[in-house]
Amino acid sequence: MNQPVATLSRLRSVELRTSAASESADFYENVWGLSVVERGSEGAWLRGTGDEHHVLQLTSAEQNGLGRITFAVRTPAEVDEAARRLGARGVPIVAGPGPTGEIAAGYGVSFVDPEGRVIQLLADAYAVTTMHRSDAVPVGVTHVVLNTVDIDAAVAFYTDVLGMRVSDWSEHQMAFLRCNSDHHSIAFNQAEWTAINHVAYEMPSVDHFMRGIGRLRHHGVVPMWGPGRHGPGDNTFSYFADPAGLVCEYTSGIAQVEEDRWLCRVWRRVPELSDTWGTAGPPSAEVRSHMAGVPDDGPFAHRADLRVSADR
Template identity: 65%
Template structure:
């Protein structure tokens, strides 16, 4: 797919057609403990490691879905989306300039695990965003085997100080679509048929709320929760099934203090028939099963995260 440059004077339109949420990178003082947790308890597998950083994969051909890097404080490293070709990366750079969005890294080969060709820029709250193509693939692991291993990164939920501005940028510039609202507190955005790959939560500061990993089936989802219980790690909230997205959920805390989620059966969107709706924020809709109850004060406090101003790449 090739996107023509905008007509002079016209709206530049979305910068690219995003194919998927590729990976997320987190920065934390407890990187070693977090990497151990995601490998030996959560079910991911390391593909590469260096001093203070580990890249971990699921069962899909994606080179890695999580990067854990040593830093002075908990923070978002970056969010990476895939596009189809290097040419689309170059066209995205042209369109970002038309939108007045400066580049942190110009289009070119990516000097990182998995390589590829990409660029980087920031959103209005200084989160680092990467678009990439031609990233090295890995051999697919059996996604339907008995092992309870996440298939991919399902979504990232971000706390925002201005949900309307965040939604405007991610729809107008990145071309995402809003699938649903949870009143005016949360917005669920998609870039493909998955109900959401990014969600925004209105909050007092910018931070990561949680990251979700998709299991191949509800059976894998429950056995994954069972494995965590075997290791003495019990859910902070769940298991249950959300209203928006209709996905199962089980939320946990990792050693770094970040919240991670197992999920499965994420609702698939038919673009020609889907109607965005506004859900009420009531316990019976946040958990359709009625098994989890409302999130506790402890869960909400953990999901509030650490205030994150970004900008580490400028230091």
């Protein structure tokens, strides 16, 4: 049996391809609560209050989509070994292994998954000083939900190749995967096409979560769904749309997994479990439409050589 290519320690950052890069950068800085690290004509890099150099990268594009998901690994040697194992499995590598030459520096390798998503494994990236702020702003990115045309194949790739563990299922519609003690850092949603569903940002507490919602309301931005608390993951939720129509979530209180004691559940998809508080009601047609996104074969869709069999 093949070993996973690496041991992932956490989700570092997400890159979004956006049709409204300038407006979205303004939104995430001035309304959402992130801080700009660098900004240019083609996009922006923004940080939370944690020590990651950046947690969100916005890249200008004609159509919305996922640019890249970056996970942390511990050392450059592990990146090199991951690249070797990826090659042995026939997984297409699009960059590295080696120094990235990017704004956060670091030593990394990037590859594509079976549906064309770009995943980066990164060590030795720049860190920044943790910001101690009392206002209600995100610590960083805590999870990403991805729409998939084949949830079983997606789960098989991320568990077998990346060593992630399934925490829970929501019937056969959603799967929640973890790489550390957080209940999930990636979740897959069975859908008609591959797309980014939403990106979730961690708030330090329920109080910060609610005050963050209040700040958005002050700016005239109201939740599409929420506030509420999910059954799977036990996290609070409130979903919004950014200027490009991409979905962003405030969340707090994600369940913590003890590896030797956790039992994976299959949750029923009923309103009282999608929102255990009973405050949000069922998701609206508007939020479902935004979460469906647009068909996205990834930034390397034109490269026929960069496709990997889902059964590897």
